[in-house]
Amino acid sequence: MTYHPYFRGKQYELITIREKARLMAQSGFVPIVEPVKEALGGLERTLKAVCEANGKVVVIVNPYHGDHRENGEIISTMLEGSYGDRHLIEPGILLKHDTTIEDVVSLYHRHRGRSISLIHAGFNQPKLLADALSSRTNTIRNVFFDKNCGKLYRKHFQSEERILLHDGFERRKNREHPTVEPFSDLNVTFEEEGMTGFGDFLIVGDDYSETGGPAYAVAIHITFIDSDKDDAMFIYHFVSDSQDTPTDPAGKFAEALAKLMRMLNRGESNILETDAIREFRELHRKGHFPGLGYVKKLSMNHHIETLADFLG
Structure with a gap:
């Protein structure tokens, strides 16, 4: 189980999981979903697609962002109901700075008997939590946000599966993106980090907002692996030239897309010719x-296809 892409459960993130469910299952990828929308119909369709592909998915039962922040009860109930006997869908417990040990132990007991992922994202009592779960830690997948979890924190959680999540997407105004960056x-x-796998936030980033502001510039974000630089991953930002007003997103998309085409046609971009690129x-x-939204979905699809090709 090498790669764990982290999705917030917005419409196009869920569509990406559905469209790439088969590829992710074949590649051993396990997406993590933090449901942020009150209506769970899109999430249910997504879980169905993952199960039909015989893949695995982690669903966070106590989201920090979005409509279920105050109460994730409906998510736990859904997993127990529709998916109670499905080992393919695993509950995830999100550990933020304000999560209590009592919260974690209570959720763990509620879903015991299933594989559970602990997602460490700002929690600050690792030793106390490790002690509270001491008899069960080897059945837990530990997922660490790298910006919150140094080696000292991580050493408390030794389990068969340990995943390190890195946010490689630098959040800034579209017009401020460089052409390419690590x-x-x-x-x-x-x-090398003592992990069995890794994850990221694709081309969306960890920063969460309910809605994007008006797009003064349109950007297409395309990741690639550079074999000349030890197979590290980089990201291109193809940004429209028109940036003065929030009007005409179609025209701005055409400008950004033309830049992507010029880079592809040069033949030295290192961009993999994925289904998304063909689209x-x-x-x-x-x-x-x-x-x-559709453009963002294509960039996410491309990212998953690129890593599936590299790790395959």
Whole structure:
């Protein structure tokens, strides 16, 4: 179980999981989903797709962001009901700075008998928690946000599966993105860190917002692996030239897409020719703008296809 992409359960994130469920299952990838929308229909369809592909998914039962922040009861109930006997869908417990040990132990007991993931993301009592769960830690997958969990923290949680999550996406205004920058090297260094796998937030980043602001500039974010740089991962940002007003997203997308096409046609971009890239080519050929959410979905699809190819 090498790669764990972390999704917030917005519409296009869930569509990406559904569209790539088979590829992720074949590659041994285990997506982590933090449900942020009150309606769970999209999540249920996504879990069904993962199960049909015989894949695995971790669903966070106590989200920190979005509509279920105050009470994730409905998520636990859903997992116990529709998916109670399915070993393919695992509960995840998110450990933030305000999570109590009592919260964690209570959720662990509620879902005992299933594989459980602890997602460490700012929690600050590792020794006390490790002691409270001491008899059970080997059945737990530990997932560590690297910005919150140094080696001293991580040493308290030794288990068969240990995953390090890195946010390689630098959040800034679209117009401020450089053409290319480093994304992550965990795809080649995770074992050096004492981990059995790694994860990231794809091309979305860990920062959460309910809605994007008006897009003065449109950017297409495309990741690639550079074999000349020890197979580290980098990210291109193809940004529209028009940036003065929040109007005409279709025109701005066309400008950004033209830059992507020029880079691809140069033949030295290191961008893998994925299904998503072929779809970008088709959008360029037709002169069609599918909407910004759809564009983000294609970039996420491409990221997953790229890592599946590299790790395969």
